[in-house]
Amino acid sequence: MFFYKKVSIFQSVHNFIVEEQWKKALEEIHTIKKEDLTIDEKYMSIILESYILNRLERFMDAFLLTKELLMKRERITNKLIILDALIVQAESFIHLERFTDGLSTIVQAEEMLPIITNLPLEKQAERQAYIILEKGLLSWKKGHIDEALEKLQESVQIYRGINHQIMKEKVFELIEEIKLYETAIKPMAVTIPKPKTKIIDSSTINNISGVGDIKAEILQKAGYHTIEEIASADPKELVSLKGFGPATATKVIKNAQELYKKMDSK
Numbered sequence: 001m002f003f004y005k006k007v008s009i010f011q012s013v014h015n016f017i018v019e020e021q022w023k024k025a026l027e028e029i030h031t032i033k034k035e036d037l038t039i040d041e042k043y044m045s046i047i048l049e050s051y052i053l054n055r056l057e058r059f060m061d062a063f064l065l066t067k068e069l070l071m072k073r074e075r076i077t078n079k080l081i082i083l084d085a086l087i088v089q090a091e092s093f094i095h096l097e098r099f100t101d102g103l104s105t106i107v108q109a110e111e112m113l114p115i116i117t118n119l120p121l122e123k124q125a126e127r128q129a130y131i132i133l134e135k136g137l138l139s140w141k142k143g144h145i146d147e148a149l150e151k152l153q154e155s156v157q158i159y160r161g162i163n164h165q166i167m168k169e170k171v172f173e174l175i176e177e178i179k180l181y182e183t184a185i186k187p188m189a190v191t192i193p194k195p196k197t198k199i200i201d202s203s204t205i206n207n208i209s210g211v212g213d214i215k216a217e218i219l220q221k222a223g224y225h226t227i228e229e230i231a232s233a234d235p236k237e238l239v240s241l242k243g244f245g246p247a248t249a250t251k252v253i254k255n256a257q258e259l260y261k262k263m264d265s266k
Helices: 008-018 022-032 039-055 059-070 079-095 099-115 121-141 145-161 165-183 202-207 213-221 227-231 246-265
Strands: none
Touching (some): 008 039, 022 039, 079 099, 121 145, 227 246
16 A cells, blocks of 8 residues: 555554554554654554554444544645545445445545645555545445446556556455456355265354354354355355455355365365
């Protein structure tokens, strides 16, 4: 992500972000916030923390941080701070399924971007690409798949133009995830051979990567008691369950299918 990677005090945080070590990044930002920071650095640390919390799926915590920051917007002279807070807050809104608020925040960010005249073109393009990415994410969450893919491809083109390899690959991964989710085949018999004599105990669903005790309980209450049942599930059905967004549903089903294949081959 683009946030303040050239601000020396945040370099260690940026390194953790690049490596996707989100918990370490959060610990590091908490340590930095205890230091004697300038007012802009304090604001930047809040935005970074909110961004990291979004990665940790702590969307409400992330939103509350940016909400508090944006309540001070009339006193913030650095308009880039406001823009970045809006961008991060929009992502929180989208994941919280507050789509109207998400769209409104995206529009505010879009309106601010061209008036920050002292922003280098590359940095402006980075933010523009991320705003478009958020538009794609919003469209996907609302079920407008073609529109989502179009926006994400547009974002990729901008990242490619400024040679931002990391974000370009991240958006490509999201595109593939959406395609996988949309083309998932429900009948498992088509893709996974059923066992002849083996019976799978319901407790083994905890062995599926990404399914802990809480998700296992949610799945079982919804009628998914075996790895086979989860592997053959339609991701659109899992999305209706608490804690299962499109990305999580797709990954859990994919992981269940891979685990089932391994068990069946033994």
